[in-house]
Amino acid sequence: MKNSKCCVVVVFLVLFCLCVSATDPGSLQDFCVAAKNPNNAVFVNGLFCKDPKLAVAEDFYLADFNKxxxxxxxxxxxxxxxxxxxxxxxxxxxxxxxxxxxxxxxxxxxxxxxxxxxxxxxxxxxxxxxxxxxxxxxxxxxxxxxxxxxxxxxxxxxxxxxxxxxxxxxxxxxxxxxxxxVITIANAVFGSKAPINDDVLAKAFQVDKKVVDYLQSQFWMEN
Missing domain, CATH: 2.60.120.10 (Jelly Rolls)
Structure with a gap:
């Protein structure tokens, strides 16, 4: 009886570990479109890793952050x-x-x-x-x-x-x-490329289309 209980516990733990290890990692980009042609594919959710033997101190260093x-x-x-x-x-x-x-x-x-x-x-x-x-x-x-x-x-x-x-x-x-x-709200809403339809924004913000047109005409500079 004890052995059967131990087996059940072991099986449960194995299944639990498999489920945990099978979960997707958190996203490190906005989206990932499936590529049918491997030649058009890129590495996702991170970057290729350098051979650890080739790593140097500068790989972990950034100068002048105090300026x-x-x-x-x-x-x-x-x-x-x-x-x-x-x-x-x-x-x-x-x-x-x-x-x-x-x-x-x-x-x-x-x-x-x-x-x-x-x-x-x-x-x-x-x-x-x-x-x-x-x-x-x-x-x-x-x-x-x-x-x-x-x-x-x-x-x-x-x-x-x-x-x-x-x-x-x-x-x-x-x-x-x-x-x-980072998504800067004003930049994304009024400075998108191509522009969001001004009818959509006028209704969303409950303002006249002229206000939307004015805001879309501004130069939206990234910080």
Whole structure:
């Protein structure tokens, strides 16, 4: 009797392990279209790995992250990324960082990271930050942060940071993906290529089409 119970437990554990190992990894890109011709295919959900014997210290290194970013954006902020594109050694490790520099009254506009939760720490200045929950609540969680304060933005939710001080501000963000992605709401909605039909946007935002046409005519610059 004891042996039969042990067998049942062992079988259950084996099946459980197989199910767990068979689950898909989290997505590291927006989509993956199946390729019928292997010659047209590319490696997905990560990057090809270098032979470990050929790895060097520089693969895990990024210089000058302490230097302020040059703010050219009309919203008054600049994001300096430290993800797998800048640090090859981050591949498969599921983490990345970003430095955000804010001009006085500068804004990191409402955006989402489709593949990552973000934790932000203020190094200098005063930031008004917040995120909005999903439908139907659409509840705003907001806080004013000072030097040394930390705030979390849950994965996929729209969030923002605004410098409410009269001096420049700096923050460092850590993100739970090597390639978190970013969708800046205004850029995506009004600066898409090709443009979203203005009838659709006029009805969605409940404004006149002239307002939509004006917004679509603006230069939507990435941070």
């Amino acid at each position: 302020p970013g040059v703010i050219k954006s009309p919203v008054g902020s600049n994001v300096t990324q430290a993800n797998v594109a800048q640090i090859p050694g981050l591949n498969t490790l599921g983490i990345s960082m970003a430095r955000i520099d804010y001009a006085p009254m500068g804004l990191n506009p409402p955006h989402t990271h489709p593949r990552a939760t973000e934790i932000l720490v203020v190094l200098e200045g005063t930031l008004h930050v917040g995120f909005v929950t999903s439908n139907p609540e659409n509840k705003l969680f907001t806080k004013v942060l000072y030097k040394g304060d930390v705030f979390v933005f849950p994965v996929g939710l729209i969030h923002f940071q605004a410098n409410v001080g009269k001096t420049p501000a700096v923050a460092i963000a850590a993100l739970s993906s090597q390639n978190p992605g």
